[in-house]
Amino acid sequence: MALHIAVIDDWQGVAQSVVDWSPLASIGLVSFLRDYPADTATLIERLARFDVICVMRERTRFDEALLLGLPNLKLLVTGGMRNAALDLATAKRLGVAVCGTDSYKHAAPELTWALLMALVRQIPSEAADLRNGGWQLGLGGDLHGKTLAVLGLGSIGEKVAKFGLAFGMQVIAWSENLTQERADQVGVQRVSKQQLFERADVLSVHLVLSERSRGLVDAQALAWMKPSALLINTARGPIVDETALVAALRAGRLAGAGLDVFDEEPLPLAHPFRQLPNVLATPHIGYVSHNNYQLFYSQMIEDIQHWHAGTPLRVLG
Incomplete structure (x- = not known):
């Protein structure tokens, strides 16, 4: 049959x-x-x-x-x-x-870097302004010499870390299971959890979602970050506390976020991530x-x- x-x-x-x-x-x-x-x-x-x-x-x-x-x-x-x-x-x-x-294995790391570059150089706002008749809104940021903090150094985190090294960034990493041997293998500096957040100019999340990682990027972790820092999440939404992230972005305690994953997908129409000017959000296309x-x-x-x-x-x- x-x-x-x-x-x-x-x-x-x-x-x-x-x-x-x-x-x-x-x-x-x-x-x-x-x-x-x-x-x-x-x-x-x-x-x-x-x-x-x-x-x-x-x-x-x-x-x-x-x-x-x-x-x-x-x-x-x-x-x-x-x-x-x-x-x-x-x-x-x-x-x-x-x-x-x-x-x-290359789709998610490439999207991660696309979000990072778009945020740093303010590409969405500059492109939108150009379409509306404008010309040069502001100053873009720079990556060379800045610190890329990689949360989770698995196969995707490793590729993103190597992108950072190729751009002349200082790359640091942490996860609960990260060994010095693994960090040395990738060519990055192994640091503590608090140091990862405190030193980051860009923090990129690459953990597998588990009960241990759920909510790991919480209000305390976000409070450790510089107000000028950016957060990128192409891993899983629930790893980052959405309420805490929205509060930090609204208050200017974080410069911006590039997000491809969310607690609820598709993202609700009224969600703040659809409106906040310092958020660049994509509809979970990391593997698409x-x-x-x-x-x-x-x-x-x-x-x-x-x-x-x-x-x-x-x-x-």
């Missing part, structure tokens, strides 16, 4: 064109859904008929209530090998297989690049083929 396969969370309407889905034609019928996440009842109605669902990382939440409402579901496939929006324990208990994909989507979707197709053949790949949980 042919499988009913859904590709959801396709907010930009690109999933169908970025790769060739025809290899699944002999297995089942593929449907592409662009809807944003909704309440559980709506999601059950939307997804109840599908045997296989392909999800984009951390968009629609598959919690116990939703999984229990999808008795036809046999396989979940996610972009990436980590997705905090999936209840893996309940999926396993219900006999729903979960598979992931590799990720293109052609190469990454091509990798995600091509490996999703592989995952479905192998699972259907009884030889599942890249199993999670």
Whole structure:
């Protein structure tokens, strides 16, 4: 019997064109859904008929209530090998297989640097003023000789740190697990948590979201920062205390923030991050690049083929 396969969370309407889905034609019928996440009842109605669902990382939440409402579901496939929006324990208990994909490792670091450069050189305001007939609003900042503080020196943090070194910045780093050996390997200075925030001209967040990292950039950490400093977060929204960050930005205790991730996504229309003049916000596009989507979707197709053949790949949980 042919499988009913859904590709959801396709907010930009690109999933169908970025790769060739025809290899699944002999297995089942593929449907592409662009809807944003909704309440559980709506999601059950939307997804109840599908045997296989392909999800984009951390968009629609598959919690116990939703999984229990999808008795036809046999396989979940996610972009990436980590997705905090999936209840893996309940999926396993219900006999729903979960598979992931590799990720293109350069998309998020490149966006991080784009946000950083745009803020430092005031590109959004200068470009908007030019469109409105103006010419040169103010003075841009500089990076050479300034201090880049990297919070989390994993694979993404390492790439951002090396960008900083290439721009002639002094690069420091801290995380709870950071060793001197790792810092030396990347070529950065290992400092304490307080020193990281106090010395930063630009602080860039690159931690994995966990109970330990949730809210780590809190009011105290922000208070340690210079009023002239910038904060960049392309990791996960809840690592930074949004209320404390809004207060610091409004009070001028922080010069600006470049944000790609938020506590609630899509970002609510009335959220201060949509209005604050010293915030440059993008809609969680750190991993939304052609190469990454091509990798995600091509490996999703592989995952479905192998699972259907009884030889599942890249199993999670």
